[in-house]
Amino acid sequence: MTEELRPSDPSRIGGHRLLARLGAGGMGVVYLGRARSGELAAVKVILPEYADRPEFRARFRREVAAARRVDSPWAVPVTGADPDAPAPWLATAFVPGPSLAEAVAARGPLPPAAVRALGRMLARALTAVHAAGLVHRDVKPGNVLLALDGPRLIDFGIARAPEETALTSDGMVVGTPGFLAPEQARARPATPASDVFALGCLLSYAATGRPPFGTGAVHALLYRTVHDEPDLEGLPAGLREPLERCLAKDPAARPTAREVDEALGGKTPAGTADWLPDDVVRLVADRSAAMLALPDVEATALDTEADEPPADGAGGPDPSPRPGGRRRFLLLGGAALLAAGGGAAFWASRRDDGPAPAAHRPLLGVQADLTGPQRAVGQAQERGVRLAVEQFNARKDRPFTLALTVADDGGDESRAVRAARSLAADRDLLAVIGSTGDRTTGASLDAYDAQLVPQVTASSAQSVYGVSEPRHFLQAVPGYLVSPALIALALAKAGVRRAGILIDRDGGIPSWQIGHTTFQALGTVRIPAEPRVVPRLAGDLAPVVARMLAREPDGFVYTGTPARAAAVARALAERRFTGVRVLGYPAAGQEFPAAAGEAAEGWQVFAPYIDPSAARVRGFAAAYRGRYGSAPPYWAAEAYDVARMVIARITEAGGRPSRTRLYGLLAKGTYKGLVRTYAFDENRQLKGYDVFRYEVRGGRYAYAGEATL
Template sequence: MTEKLTGADPARIGGHRLLARLGAGGMGVVYLGRAGSGELAAVKVILPEYADQPEFRARFRREVAAARRVDSPWAVPVTGADPDASAPWLATAFVPGPSLAEAVAMCGPLPPRAMRVLGRMLARALTAVHDAGLVHRDVKPGNVLLAVDGPRLIDFGIARAPEETALTSADMVVGTPGFLAPEQAQAQPASPASDVFALGCLLSYAATGRLPFGTGAVDALLYRTVHDEPDLDGVPDDTRALLERCLAKDPAARPTAREMDEALAEETPADTADWLPDTVVRLIADRSAALLALPDIEETALDATTDGEPTEVPAQAPRPSDRRRFLLLGGAALLAAGGGTALWAAQRDDGTAPTASSRARRWILGVQADLTGPQKTVGQAQERGIRLAVEQFNSRTGKPFTLTLKTADDQGDATRAVKVARALAADRDLLAVIGSTGDETTGASLDSYDAELVPQLTASSAQSVYGVSEPRHFLQAVPGYTGLPSTAAYSLYTQGARRVGVLVDRDGGIPAWQLGHTMFQNLGVLKIAGEPRVAPRLADNLAPVVAEMVAQRPDGFVYTGTPARAAAVARALAQTDFDGLRSLGYPAARPEFLSDAGAAAEGWQIFAPYIDPSAAPVRAFATAYRKRYGSPPPYWAAEAYDVARMIIARLTGTGGRPSRTKLYDLLAKGTYKGLVRTYAFDKENRWLTSNEIFRYEVKGGRYSYAGKVSF
């Protein structure tokens, strides 16, 4: 998707008239540009602060040289470059389609034939890369763009010949975790076989929608890549054996890219879209049609003057009407290729006033939550908290607008989460969405909202990594699993803990691993001796592990996992002579832990991101909630109420209806003092900058609130 040019953007680069922004990264900005011939291009420009650094300029020069050496119809060709310019730039042919990551997230896994065609064409692209004496080193779904006539491999930014000297330190892992070969995960040199491993991961993802070595913390992901077998459930039988060979731990046991091409033996498309499912063809057509809605070129900083002299648009450049006609023809071609797929012109959400003939736009806040599934208690509490905030705002006299709440129940199911997110995001009046309730549904919905530039905020999903996407309009308004343990470890330290056993139960999934592993790391920072243990998912008796840990004479014990197995650990610990501090990871602190553990639950502490609804800071909220719904608020309701009030505060402070992008910037860059905590986000990851959490202790068979803990 595109974004409007800013006033500071250049008007043209290397003979390309810049039309819009395609994205920005740590080192530069990628623009949509048009050459004098009328052809569209993706123009990558290095930021000035990096252009002056010899090592970055050398890396960029290597990227240009690498991309030019690759000759394949399935690799995006270079159309121009100047690595020695004051603002180094690289132009490649523009592919309007989505990335493979977006297509799978929005449309689901590819059918078997589509996966085989994809694999064969990418194998041919890698064959060209390897024949040029290069290793790509970052083959992943985000670096594969889909077009009706086939995929295109992009981004040769870290490609280089195997024998070239790296510009990074010797022990730096280069590439994307989840697609790194075992040798790369261990900081060993990459080879063509490493690209084949990555292609195997990519094809498994395309076929199943899952990464073969899972997701989560980077160190855990790299460990599984090196030591565990891949999860290939759902991969078609006729390609499973080939992918098993691609994912061999030994590089010598993997096929070459050319051998993969021959083994797949699937007929490649002849300029038709019949290899792709209709939903993906429609997505490609929609992306192309959305270009029709690009605004007319606005004056930018370099339009006004260049070295003090007026600048004119070249005479040969097509007028806006010519450009729209050109893009319309491209969209019509996609329509024909898609066998009747509807083509539509996207409407802009730019904050401009509606025309007299259009209806007045609504101000909609969306809520996506699990209202009827496994986490319905949390989802319903959050929906009610958000609804209360909206109703309170709408009851004000002199309010600048009326806010409409639009809810969607994803039932805690990832597949349904994609569908409801796509439906919400398609409403042009939607300004932002709060949700989803759980980690899996939040991760599944990211691409749908990000594709439409909808600001998405979660009040309860704390995962640090979500699949392979890097969402640009997402804010995690809750301390993350990797942020919370620093404060929890400090609290244990202040309570006298100096030697702590940490039991990470793999049955608890990503939350258990991230909480437990990060807790161990933070104990080390505080000079607390840690005794870590990892319980396998299939372990049926954790009592021996508990006894072995207690034998090390710790004065603290931490368990992260599931409520049922937490109860078993609590009972096993109660059978020993251990009398130190006990801490339970908050995802396991549910009512069933109390009932199953019984007396053994007494004394366990929980460090959680949610406040007790009866605590003083939220007492007025609790009163209003009880009056509105006839019952006291559950956990998580106040946090969702806070997030809704933060969005409302930003909407009322803009002086008019903001665009989605402007609203996101206001939320991401601002600071809001809520009832539960102060909300401010760091510039790089958009995580909360504070790790304020709340301590509970089990007393008398209930979770007793012990106050806020800050570090």
């Protein structure tokens, strides 16, 4: 979706009046622009600090030339460019439809016939790319936009001729993990066969709703891409064989893009909507209406400046074929309505660019694991949010009454997707808090993002999610990469001279991220460290502990699971280890001290959740005890804080803000909560290092206050 122009943005570029921002990256900004002819365009502008570098300008000049050489109806055409301008720019035809990632998130896997048609059209786009002597290098669901007459392959910003790689740093992986080939994962040059591998990943995702190499941390995705077989379970029989060939580890064993086109078979549409299922047609029409319902579109249709000469190709006609034939009536309820001046009204009634209907109460959602493996945390968070809503509704001066809806995803990824789709479909829903765990949070991101629902997690601390960048997501908890700095500092203050770090893959992504980052952080405080990684299927960890102690460390860090943490603690105690011991907080469940017994005594934990006995949350703890008859558990205060922040922003906006406006208020504002101050950086992650220290004493986690750098 779009963002408003900033004061520092130009008003015009190369004959285009700029209307909004479409996105920004490290090298430039992409704007939505309108040319003199009235045509909309995506205008990519290079940032000044890069435009002044001759080598970067040379790279951009080649990018422009590369994009012009690609001739396919399924690749966005270049409509104008000026690589020699003070601010170099490139304009392509604007496609207002959703990405493939958004469509799959909103409706689930596409039917086999649609996947075949999608595959044939994208294979033909890649055939044109390769015929021009280029490699795209980043074929992924986010780089495929859906129009009723067919898909469009976009983002040739990293397209290069195979020989034009001198400007790429050695060892740099270019592409999107989970959708790049094994050779790219090894930082080797990409070839046309690499694009075919990525196409296989993309089509598998379209057919099953999940990437063939899973999701998660970058390192894990790269490892699985190189070493593991793809997960093709659920792939229709007729698609499995051609996609298996695309996903061959050996580039020489893969078909060419032209051969993929032939192998997929089936009909290829010619300028009609026949290839898409009905619900995706509706999504395309809705998104087109939203993207085109901009305040300045009509005002700029005839707006020209005589003193600005036309740029090279700027404002030329859109050569792409027009939708036609069957189901054109769906457009009459969507994008075509704009021609009659009703686009904004239609969008307000269909989606969320306008306030919630006055007849309905503003609705806040909670998605949590209430019955699965993290039910203790999920139930604590649901109660914390409910208490915040009830307190707000009990105010005599409340400006509105807030409703609450709750969905239990049971800690299961498939249930999480269904729960997110169900909640997001309610047009009264303004925001959702959740989910509890990393996997369920990642699984639900696309469904909420497709409906523009602001999603705020109070407990999921993973640094990478899903297959596309979430645009309406906020992480209101310090990430897994925060506590390692505090762990390293604590070991340094304790005088540790050598540390052992046991990274247990049974703990998943949190274990790796905390353990690996702790190893790096210890290097900054000059403490030699020896990391050991054990696989999920490892049995007795005592021999591993014994080998680590042979190096005579006086500090020990374990990241993994509570059950295996207890085994490690007992192994250290049996060998009379008396050094500093630190437990990664995801392994610090109540079962750890219970299972480890006396061996748990003295272990330290650095966690993002505050103890309910802390002075700053005593008022909340008393209210929780009065409402539920027991002391609040960990994570309840954090969810209460986040709920109050969301409620404050809804109130600030008058009770019925659009989802987009509410997200903007949350993302750009600062809220002082009980646990911490909530402010977010450009990556939608929480600023600050609010982490709390605990030490096991007497069989329980004793609160030792806030940890500081």
